[in-house]
Amino acid sequence: MANQTSSLRSRGMEMLIAYKNQPSVELRNRLVRLNAGLVRKIAHRVSHQCSEPYEDLEQIGYLGLIRAIERFNPVQGCAFSSFAVPYIRGEMLHFLRDRGTTVKIPxxxxxxxxxxxxxxxxxxxxxxxxxxxxxxxxxxxxxxxxxxxxxxxxxxxxxxxLDATVCHQIDSSITLGDTLPDTYYQRMQLLEEDRQQLQRAMAQLEDKTRSAIEYVFFNGLSRKEVAERIGVSPMTVTRRIQRGIDQMVAFLQPQALQTEP
CATH class of the missing domain: 1.10.10 (Arc Repressor Mutant, subunit A)
Incomplete structure (x- = not known):
């Protein structure tokens, strides 16, 4: 039995190497059939933890197996079964999450x-x-x-x-979607506030210090390139940047404390 298992693994690895070197649908399908037992085993285990039919989980699991076959690299020295299990199980869990609901029913x-x-x-x-x-x-x-x-x-x-009406006004009605916060707008609003605070802090710096920070952090220049551009040593550029950052932190800290709850 052990020799038979070893022979199957060896044959499977040879097929995986061949598929890596020259992919084909026929060879991929042979690999799927060879590893079908792994999919069935995981589907049985997951089916006992949810209400979805075993057959649906098995079909979804084959998608994960195919992805594992396409992404497996035989030279890494990892057993294919260990590599494939997360793909198969992950595909089933994605399927369950997509079909799941926020209200859990006994x-x-x-x-x-x-x-x-x-x-x-x-x-x-x-x-x-x-x-x-x-x-x-x-x-x-x-x-x-x-x-x-x-x-x-x-x-x-x-x-x-989200189109469900939650209340009526004199000239219009408010839907559920209208009451939900726009997270993208809120995020962009926070970024804009941060940008304005940063600009105010930058405005407090002396011109040479502000230029050094802008060259390095905004324009992506190295300290050596900045030193050549403004006629000082790279060490001086580093000191100016550090001094400028310290001044900006000191300027921004009181504002941060004011906005904290």
């Missing part, structure tokens, strides 16, 4: 909701109408109160549209 209620979806269609055909809460609860062998909680939980897990 596993029992998730199972009840799935069972209700299965039997509701049959009950509609039998009754000729939508079943009421008492009939659904009876079919699921739960209390009416619990069935109503399951329905409410399933309804609340669905994201609310």
């Amino acid at each position: 596993r029992r209620w998730q199972d009840l909701q799935k069972e209700a979806q299965k039997c509701q269609g049959e009950m509609i055909r039998q009754l000729g109408r939508q079943p009421n809460d008492h009939e659904m609860a009876q079919a699921l062998c739960v209390s009416v109160e619990e069935w109503r909680e399951v329905k409410m939980a399933n309804k609340n897990r669905m994201p609310l549209s």
Whole structure:
């Protein structure tokens, strides 16, 4: 058995080296089939930790396996299985995050909701109408109160549209999206405030010190290039920059203290 496992690993590494040197769809598919057991093993493990079907997780896992095959470098000396596991598992977790909701529902209620979806269609055909809460609860062998909680939980897990109206004004209505902060605008506003404070601090410096800082930090020149440009030694440039930074820090610190809560 050990010899057979060693032979499979050796054959797999030979195929990986061949794929690295000359990629082809046929060789990639052979590598996928050879490592399919790794995908199935991880899919089984993840399926016991979520409510998604094993088959869906397995299919998603193959995408991670393909990415691992395409990015694996045989010369690095790493076992392919160790390299591939994070890709396979990561692809499944991305899939679960995309399908997940911010409201976490107990596993029992998730199972009840799935069972209700299965039997509701049959009950509609039998009754000729939508079943009421008492009939659904009876079919699921739960209390009416619990069935109503399951329905409410399933309804609340669905994201609310940003176009949903939250209040009305005389000439317009305010949507949920209108009440959300624009993080990009806030970030740009903070950057603009920082820039203005930096400009005010720079304005307090003497001209030669300010020029040295601008040449080095804004124009990307080396201290040697700045020294040649303004006619001083690189050490003098370094001292001026350090002195200027110290002065700017002293200027900005009182403002920072004023803005802290």
